[in-house]
Structures are given as C-alpha cells and as structure tokens.
Amino acid sequence: MRATSIILAIALFCLPLSGALAQQDDRETPAYVGSESCAGCHKGETEAWMGSHHQLAWTPPDADHVLGDFNDTSFTLNGVTTRFTTRDGQFFIQSDGPDGEITTWPVAGVAGIAPLQQYLIETEPGKVQSFDVVWDVEQRRWYHLYPDQSLMADDSFHWTGPYKNWNARCAECHATGFEKAYDPASESYSSTQAEIGVGCESCHGPGEAHRDWALANGTYDPDRWAGLSDSALTMDFTAGAEAQIQQCAGCHSRREAFLDGNPLPGTPYHDAYRLSPLRPGLYHPDGQILDEVYVYGSFLQSRMYAEGVACTDCHDPHTAQRIAEDNTLCTQCHSPAGNERFPTLKLAEYDDPSHHFHPTGSEGAQCKTCHMIERDYMGIDGRRDHSFRVPRPDLTVETRAPNACTDCHADQTAKWAADRVAEWYPEGRHTQPHFGQVMAAGRIDTVGQIEGLLGIALHDGLPAIVRASAMDLLAPVSSPAIAAETEPALSDPDPQVRVAAVALQRGAPQTDLAQRLVPLLSDPVRAVRIATAREFLALRIAHMPADTTAALNSAMTEWQRSIRNKMDFPEMQMVMGGIGLTTRNMMAALSAFGEAVDMDPQMIEAWTMIVRIHAALGNRDAALAALDEAIAANPDEVSLSLMRADLAE
Structure with missing residues (x-):
C-alpha cells in the first residue's frame, strides 16, 4: 500500500475527527425554545398545527394519544402471541424479545395518528425500537406490518433488529432538534431532542433569536447570531420555491444522511x-x-x-x-x-x-x-x-x-389501455420516446445500453435525477471513454449530476481522474465533496500542492464524520469494509465486515467477504469457521453451502 493510501486509511479508521470543519464564525446558533413559545404571537398557525400529522408524529404513551386497544387484547403470527395490556394507567406490550423469550415492556412512545399508529419500546437504556404489530385506526384492529415474512428473533429485520431502530432510522423525522448520539464503543445511544413531534422549529429553525427579535423593543443584537434571515430564523421561507422544497425534502425523501440527526433548518438539502x-x-x-x-x-x-x-x-x-x-x-x-x-x-x-x-x-x-x-x-x-x-400504458408493454x-381496469391488458389512449390522443405522449425504455433495457444489459444511457446522462433537457440515475447505472462499467465523455457533467449546475459524474471517473486513467476531480474537493456542496473524497482513497499520488492537500483533508474529514454518524448501520460497516479492502488494510476490513454480520447475520455479502479475506490470508480454518457460522445463521442460503464445499476440497 502506498503512503497516501496508508495515511487516508489511518485517518478514517484510527484518528479522532480533525478540526478541519470547525465553525469559523464565532457568532452563536440560536437555541430551540419549543412550540409553546411560538403560540402567543402565532395563534392561527398554532391552532392549524395542533392535531396535525406533524404535531402527532411522535407523542407520549398516555391515554390522550394511544388509540390502540390495550384492554388485554392479543395478536398471533408465526406462533408468537403478542399481548397488549394496561396497568395503573400505563400501556404494556408482551412479545418475543431479541433473544426470542416472551418479555413485557412498557410502551415508550407513540408514532403517528392515521391511518395507523405504531408503538415504541425501549429495549435497552436509550435504545428505542419500533414495534411491528401496529394499530389500524380506521378498521380498529391489530395487524403486522410484514405478515408474509417469518421475522423471528434471530432475523435482522425482527422488530428488535438494526433496521427497526427508532434512534437511527426514524426519530430524526418525527422530532425537532434531534441528535442521535450513538457511541460505537459501547454500542449505546444517548439521543436527545428539543421536542418530540414535528414542531414549529423543525421547519423554521431554532427560535431563540426570533423570539428576542420580536420582543427586543430595540435591544435586539443581530451581530450575536450567525446566518439568520431578516426575521432572525435559520430558515428563510421568502427565499423562493426551491428553498422551501429542499426544506420539506429533508424528511420527505429516500436519502443517505450525512449528519447526526436533524440538520439546522435552512441547511441546503445536498449539504x-x-x-x-x-x-x-x-x-x-x-x-x-x-x-x-x-x-x-x-x-x-x-x-x-x-x-x-x-x-x-x-x-x-x-x-x-x-x-x-x-x-x-x-x-x-x-x-x-x-x-x-x-x-x-x-x-x-x-x-x-x-x-x-x-x-x-x-x-x-x-x-x-x-x-x-x-x-x-x-x-x-x-x-x-x-x-x-401522463399515463403511458404503452410503456408497460415494453418496460x-x-x-x-x-x-x-385490472381485468384489462396494458395493450388494451394503450390502444384506448391512442384513440383519445392520436398525437399524445405515447408517440414520443421515454427515458424509461432505455433505463429498463439498461437494468438488464448495461453494456448493451451504454450509448443510450450516455444519451440520457448528457441530455440537459431531462430532469437531473433521471440523468444522475443513468450515470448510476453506468458507474460499474465505466471506462476511459465513458469517463471522458461525461467529464463535462462534473461542472453541471445540479449537485445530483455532479455526484453521479464523480463515480464515472473511476474508469479514467489515474492521472486524468485526479486532475478532473481536484476542483470538486472544494465544491460548494457537501454531497459532491464527500463523493469526490471517496474516489481519492484509492489514488496513488506521490505529491500534491498544499492547497489541494488542504482541500482533500477537509473533504476527507467530512466523509469521516458522515461515516462516524452511521456506525450503527450494517450498511455503513460494509462501506468501512470496502475502505479496508481499498487501502489493503485487511484487519480493518475483517473488523468492519465482522461488525456488519454481528448487526445483521443475514448480510450474505459480508460473510462472503470475511471468508474470502481469511482464505486470501492463508487462514483456511478461520474461513471454514466463518462459513459454518454463516450457514448456521442462514441455513437456506445455497451460495454459502457451495462456497464451503469448494473450500473444504
């Protein structure tokens, strides 16, 4: 492993966070003051908010909020009977715990109001899980969210598993001012929030400065605070549609978070x-x-x-x-x-x-x-x-x-529907090509659709997310030609496109890759900087100018912080394992893949990497032992049994 890779590996796996991202502005960030503080001046807005899905996104487990029938009712699935009871005004759930034993827990919180209500259980101090048997508010019945899956206690998708953890997977969009605060060393949470439920400050930002501004009587000091609007809030809803959409999108999107809990309202989405x-x-x-x-x-x-x-x-x-x-x-x-x-x-x-x-x-x-x-x-x-x-049944026929x-019209075919649309609109959208035609073919045969996917990726008339998605499909098959052709996308106005274009440069010769990506280490958007830092991990560079080194260190620190914020995700342990492989740090890779299967014993790809690393290091016994453990956790996984048979020969 070359010196640059060693340094980066040490930075990611061993060293504490650097000070590269320390806030340069000495002014304060306002504190959260709670929605009750807003009600006096904003009565109409508060009355509208009361009872909303936002206000009731997370509520206390009391009689005013629990809608489910806890009058000694039960629900049975896969041989497990769950009981819902009340004692001394407190609500309890009795069901199978992380060890499979029937256990009784007090309800720790309530999520949602309609059409269903989910209940939260604190299985360890600070660790909250979302329970999978939920209450159908309209039909007034208990039902399981995943009735077709046999989710027993040894399954990572069981309600006690990592994918049902409230702290990591749900709370930030059900709370105001949430901080996850996961400690990897003790594998524990000390999460906090300013307020449960989506309160005023979830969207407008912490209200301390705004309250002082409104009540200051001429004594408000704007220089005390950093980056506030004219009304002393971190989020400025007068900034236009795009700013508003990005604020809402923080929760209303499928995404990977970089930060530890809620970003400060007003933070650009791609940061x-x-x-x-x-x-x-x-x-x-x-x-x-x-x-x-x-x-x-x-x-x-x-x-x-x-x-x-x-x-x-x-x-x-x-x-x-x-x-x-x-x-x-x-x-x-x-x-x-x-x-x-x-x-x-x-x-x-x-x-x-x-x-x-x-x-x-x-x-x-x-x-x-x-x-x-x-x-x-x-x-x-x-x-x-x-x-x-516009409805396109003609695309159903093809894609x-x-x-x-x-x-x-479930009793009819897509062709029947396409014929009707053609009759109604003879010059309609069905006469025009659609990116879905190429994307469908590209998902099956990416190599065979390179030209079509490049056409989508470089078509500035298509939505940025579509162009980025075409690039995402191309990334595994990138080549010097693909990298060169998509180089202009590195300066595209949309950060989604720039992020996707960065990955396509993996196909470029290392010298070209470095030259093309260096400017993006200082991109104004964090998502682009992190994507670029990832690509530099595998580069072998003998010397870099001081300003490039500084930009790389800063971007690496952002990526490091993002990783540290998700160490409770099995998926992130897979990323860490990949970093270990890239930097030839096999012990670090084994540790990360091992952590992944500890969290998720059904993560076959992690078991496979553990076995391959042990085998590559000449430790056949350790490889066989890992396979035996993997097969015990996944007895129906044929690939593991075949791998063991090959290794045992």
Missing part, C-alpha cells in the same frame, strides 16, 4: 443528504414509485417542479393537509383561466370528459387517479406518486412498469 437515484427496487424503470421513497425523488421528475411549483401550492404547511380534496386542487392552475405565476401553462378545460374520457364525478375523472398513482406502504398507508406523469389505466 445534509445524498438523494437516492432511481434505482431498481426503489423505482420502476420509468421513474414511478415502487418502494417507499417519500415524494421528493418523484417530484423532481415532474414538469411542475421544473416550472417552479412549491409544496405549499398544494399543501397547507401547518395542517399538513391538501388545500383542496377534489379536482379544484389542480384546476387552480390547469384550467382555461390558467395561473399568471406559470405563463407556459396550456389554457384548456381539463376537468371535463373531453379530457379524461370518464363520467363526471367518477373515480376515473379525478386528476389524481390518472396522474398520481397510489401505492400502499406499511400495509394500509396510501402514498401518491408526485411525478404527475413492465405499471400504469394508471390498468390500476383501475
């Missing part, structure tokens, strides 16, 4: 998160929602986003409800009158059978039925696709992605 691209398992090839992706990724694909539509054009930010429940929500813009804010709108009658070809007032005549398909998550929680797409037509 706090890396947005998940349109990957298989998350989205269909044409970008429609598949898994629970929380709106932002689909909205970024929409024409509405491109034209400057903001969340509050359709949603009341305080009640968290739509501003209308019928087609008037859409016809405030999509009508013969239009909307002067959006001058490119086609003025036409849309709420009419001449457009939707369904009886007036029917389900098929609702704008959302055709343009916002709905999918259920958590069993009963319907979420709508926010890409606002197998779903379509709104056969969602309703």
